[in-house]
Amino acid sequence: xxxxxxxxxxxxxSEEAFLTINCTYTATGYPSLFWYVQYPGEGLQLLLKxxxxxxxxxxxxxxxxxxxxxxxxxxxxxxxxxxxxAVYFCALIGQAGTALIFGxxxxxxxxx
Amino acid sequence: NAGVTQTPKFQVLKxxxxxxxxxAQDMNHNSMYWYRQDxxxxxxLIYYSASEGTTDKGEVPNGYNVSRLxxxxxxxxxxxxxxxxxxxxxxxxxESKAEANYGYTFGSGTRLTVV
Numbered sequence: 001x002x003x004x005x006x007x008x009x010x011x012x013x014s015e016e017a018f019l020t021i022n023c024t025y026t027a028t029g030y031p032s033l034f035w036y037v038q039y040p041g042e043g044l045q046l047l048l049k050x051x052x053x054x055x056x057x058x059x060x061x062x063x064x065x066x067x068x069x070x071x072x073x074x075x076x077x078x079x080x081x082x083x084x085x086a087v088y089f090c091a092l093i094g095q096a097g098t099a100l101i102f103g104x105x106x107x108x109x110x111x112x
Numbered sequence: 113n114a115g116v117t118q119t120p121k122f123q124v125l126k127x128x129x130x131x132x133x134x135x136a137q138d139m140n141h142n143s144m145y146w147y148r149q150d151x152x153x154x155x156x157l158i159y160y161s162a163s164e165g166t167t168d169k170g171e172v173p174n175g176y177n178v179s180r181l182x183x184x185x186x187x188x189x190x191x192x193x194x195x196x197x198x199x200x201x202x203x204x205x206x207e208s209k210a211e212a213n214y215g216y217t218f219g220s221g222t223r224l225t226v227v
Contacts, residue, residue: 034215043116043202043218044155089154099145099170100204100216104154 002027006090006103013080013110021075021106023064023090031092033057033066033073034100038087047075047088080110114138118203118219125193125226133188133222135203142208144186145216146170146178148199155202161186163208193226200224 007022025031032051036044048057053068062077073090090103119134137144142163147155157170159178167178175197177189186205190197200223204216 041220043220044204044216045218046215049215098168099157099160100155101157102147102155104152 002031002092002094002097002101004090004092004101004103006088006106008104009107011106011108013108015082015110015112016079017110019075019077019080019084019108021088021090021108023073023075023103025071025073025090025092027071027092027094029095030068031094031097033064034091034093035062035064035073035075036089036091036102038089038105040086044089080108082110082112084108085110116203116205116217116219118201118222120222121220122223123225125190125224127194127226129193130189130191131193131224132190133201133203133224134185135187135219136185137203137205137217138184139205139217140183141205141217142183143206144180145204145206146176146186146188147202147204148172149202149221150199158188158201190224193224195226198224198226 003026034049035047037047038044048059050057050066056065064075087105089105091100116137145160146158156172161167161180164183179187203219206216
């Protein structure tokens with residue numbers, strides 16, 4: 001079945017550092033890929049998405065590129081801020097998908 | 113504000129008690145979902161409703177029932193709560209299964225503790 005694997009955290013960075021959170025997936029066909037963010041005490045918010053191979057999703061300085069050849073969708077940001085501290089979830093939905101399938105989440109902590 | 117509203121936000125139950133978690137959306141979405149979030153497990157799908165009048169099991173349906181009361185409301189019921197159901201529960205909605213590529217809108221969650 002379809003699944004998502006993302007790097008385990010926590011990830012601890014200083015402000016203005018470069019961020020990468022790895023995400024790989026297993027799916028048949030061409031799934032759509034997402035990154036969601038969860039701030040403390042809140043629900044999940046859609047951060048960015050890509051619906052076909054080689055698409056780049058971007059939002060708030062975050063980027064991720066849909067790589068079909070490596071089945072990956074790594075999240076990157078060039079310069080993180082304290083306000084980026086949150087839990088980040090990689091997710092997919094298959095072509096004939098029922099619902100979003102989530103990775104286990106990666107906690108990011110940014111200090112000033 | 114438009115979005116997904118969940119009630120209650122917090123609840124403590126004793127083992128064996130029953131309760132219903134409420135969810136309502138005002139975006140005229142067709143599809144609605146219930147997930148549970150546990151440490152180190154991510155979010156797992158409990159039940160979903162692709163459209164009004166239909167419901168289907170997800171990955172972890174045991175111990176739960178759902179009702180799609182109308183297009184706006186999708187409730188989750190625990191008939192006899194167990195400590196293993198201690199979790200944070202999220203409701204979400206989307207235009208439809210086909211339009212799920214546009215992403216889901218999530219509620220703010222219900223934190224349930226079963227003692």
